[in-house]
Amino acid sequence: MTIKLYCFGESGNSYKAALALQLSGLAWEPVYVDFFNGETRAPEYRQTVNTLGEAPVMVDGDLRLSQSGVIQQYVTDKTGKFGGTTEAERYEVLRWVLWDNHKLSSMAGMTRFLMNFLPEDKRPTEVIGFNQARLKAAYQLLNSHLEGRDWIVGTGVTNADLSCCGYLYYPEPFGFDRAEWPHIDAWLTRLSEQPGWKHPYDLMPGNPSDRA
Secondary structure, X not given: OOEEEEEOOOOXXXXXXXXXXXXXXXXXXXXXXXXXXXXXXXHHXXXXXXXXXXXXXXXXXXXXXXXXXXXXXXXXHHHOOOOOOOHHHHHHHHHXXXXXXXXXXXXXXXXXXXXXXXXXXXXXXXXHHHHHHHHHHHHHHHHHHHOOOOOOOXXXXXXXXXXXXXOOOOOOOOXXXXXXXXXXXXXXXHHHOOOOOOOHHHHOOOOHHHHO
16 A cells, blocks of 8 residues: 655655655655645644644555654654664664754754745844754754764664755755755765655655746
8 A cells, every 4th residue: 555645845844754755665655735825724634634734644544644753753663764773773863853853953944934935024034043043053963973974873874864854955045055064965965875865846746936
């Protein structure tokens, strides 16, 4: 049975789940969520897809899951991939996924939205500046951690990598320049060289150019 992932290309959180499914080799297909025209806020979506009004949502038979980290863990449980090879690594992977959700992706996603998907006259300059300062601290930590390492945890791709990369391939400006962070840059390149990897706009339907 083919797994369905409700997602849209502009969503870094959707990308985390889609990339885990893609690299795992599981049979899956995207279901486009028209976020920018309010689909996730509609009563029908909340009643039939996700009561939280969010994407991504994964459906595998009778099982329905939301939150990218939960979906990533489901992929791990189903395939044995991306979860680490020892008990210590499994907890370390979880630690980085939670760190990313709180310190990196949450700030990157919000800042990118404020800078690119709001009308220019409604962009809160002070909030953007504050968020970018927090992001810089996160980049510094991740860049230092990746010095001398190929992957965030262990010797292969894990959910730590698939979570932390969620927003870092997007072209829209939000205060991240790969050239300024050489260890992050090399890590992103390694990840993009994995068999089956695709850029978020190639992996999922939905692109800012669709609304241009």
